[in-house]
Amino acid sequence: MADVARLAGVSPGTVSHVLNHPHRVTPHTRARVQAAIDELGFAPDRRARALAGGASTLIGFIVVDLTNSYFVDMARGAQEAAQDAGMTVLLADSAMSADRELTYLQLLDEERFAGILLVPRPTIADDVWRSRSWTRDIVLLNAQPVGDRCGVAPDDELGGYKATRHLIERGRRDLVFAGGPFTLHPVAARHRGAQRAVAETNGGVRLSTVATEGLRPRHGREVGDRLAQTRPADRPDGVVAAADLLGLGVVQALAGRPGLSVPDDLSVVGYDNNQASWESPVPLTTVAQPGHEIGRTAVRLLLEEMRERASHQHQQVLLEPSLVVRSSS
């Protein structure tokens, strides 16, 4: 910056002004300084700026698993909202590791980022970072509510409700909810939603539950095989799968079997709007997570917390998932 000042024949303070308060500088000198900046290819050191002046313009986003495009959606929503506020989101992939989660948290803390968005690991006893008090503002995404922090999450109960309600409106009367393990909060919540939708019919619709060991296609295929072996009279006519890959497994197992066509004999609804759900031979009806909105909302909360530190009230926001109807129902 000193070089620029010298070349432009002004004081360092003036260079700083054209960078930060251009209106306070005569158009004439402003032009000269700008010319010097261009000629020297000067790019101000943001660390120094942040050190001297206000805060950083960086927001950190720590994600449990970047392999999951749901979280990438969140990141993009966050980036979008951050950009509107002149800030930037930088990502860190903790890749399921508690250690890394903590390490990143500490790093961003020491780097004095403006704020931190955290998608923690889904474990319950997830207290590694909670035991410590951080200097940065932190907003939790896709996590169970925590009292002393803002949080944004999808309304899984509502999603389960919507999926089930959809099948009921399509005339299905004998439903199965497939998913597991139920220790996973989202699975349990979606299940509750399904139960609520069925309860509203006052006995007009039956719901049974198949607990699976996981949510992968092979678990779904097991469910499908089991359905195929059921006597046609006892056979359900709708499946609410707790995840797309699970639902796809069900569809795969049913493919080609007589009397078991999807969606005529059996409707299937998935969950997550996974890429696989629309690239399947039978595109899957599914519930799309509001990942993008979660990201946007999280940044909004973070900015609020940063700006009105004193009056800020922590809050938990639940966002509504949306039904995407395709060929499987």
Next chain:
Amino acid sequence: MADVARLAGVSPGTVSHVLNHPHRVTPHTRARVQAAIDELGFAPDRRARALAGGASTLIGFIVVDLTNSYFVDMARGAQEAAQDAGMTVLLADSAMSADRELTYLQLLDEERFAGILLVPRPTIADDVWRSRSWTRDIVLLNAQPVGDRCGVAPDDELGGYKATRHLIERGRRDLVFAGGPFTLHPVAARHRGAQRAVAETNGGVRLSTVATEGLRPRHGREVGDRLAQTRPADRPDGVVAAADLLGLGVVQALAGRPGLSVPDDLSVVGYDNNQASWESPVPLTTVAQPGHEIGRTAVRLLLEEMRERASHQHQQVLLEPSLVVRSSS
């Protein structure tokens, strides 16, 4: 830091020493300072440290599309290698946008990151960032070679060769290469590899080429349908697909058709080791990209460039993809 010094009854310089040169400080005072640090919950400001002392410990990783898990692999490899060197990788998702790519580049430049890893958009006329001279060291990943930069990329030609060679070794004699558009460098390179493998047989194997409009499952299904309509006598017995999703489409279209079982009547090899390739009902033989190694190597090159700036020679590294044999061949 001043607070810590005061509480421990030492000078600020000493606090700095226990942080940076612990051996130069008496165990006794070191313990006292440490106690003060703990009591105050002091976490040093990394920006200030970098400003005063050497360089930052941050490496930026700008990715064209984080939705693609191939790039997440690279990021993880990079993080791994960076960690070994006491550094950290932070990600930025340019989401296919040239603007964002440039903006991030400039941001990381101004934030004085130690170095930058860039996975640029696949376009050829990709000169937005090239026109400018950056202060940071930059390594290109998964990109066409550029003279004045280090670069790391997969050897697609070799991958195409390996896939084809595998089918030949399995006794296949009439092959099809399916993929497109051929303006995509990886597609063209894989095709060349396939041609080389066939050429080595001196006429013992036939290869035809089906140019598709894209690499999605539906394009593959079209190929599969066409194969099914071919007279059995003229029908190929092996398909080299330029991508997994394409290959999966082929398999899907063939499923259940008599005389067209996979892998008996027709073997299929995909490319990318996409998640879908192993979760399919017929797990796909495929070529796995060395994403992890690309990330590791890129960081290695970056560190070399940083440490031996004077003597450093830019280099292009091609990494070997590996064949993953599963049920479709």
Next chain:
DNA sequence: CGCTTATCTTGAAGCGCATCAAATGAATCC
């Protein structure tokens, strides 16, 4: 034309830390 006011510009101080030369203290040696 002298003085007040508004507009620009300046230079010093400080952000939080690392480093380095200088000072202090302890240990060693004859």
Next chain:
DNA sequence: GGATTCATTTGATGCGCTTCAAGATAAGCG
């Protein structure tokens, strides 16, 4: 016991920038 040496500790200086009080210049007014 005094002189040396080596290990610790100190305090000042500067990293690149913003800001702020103060100085300089220009404009406005009677």
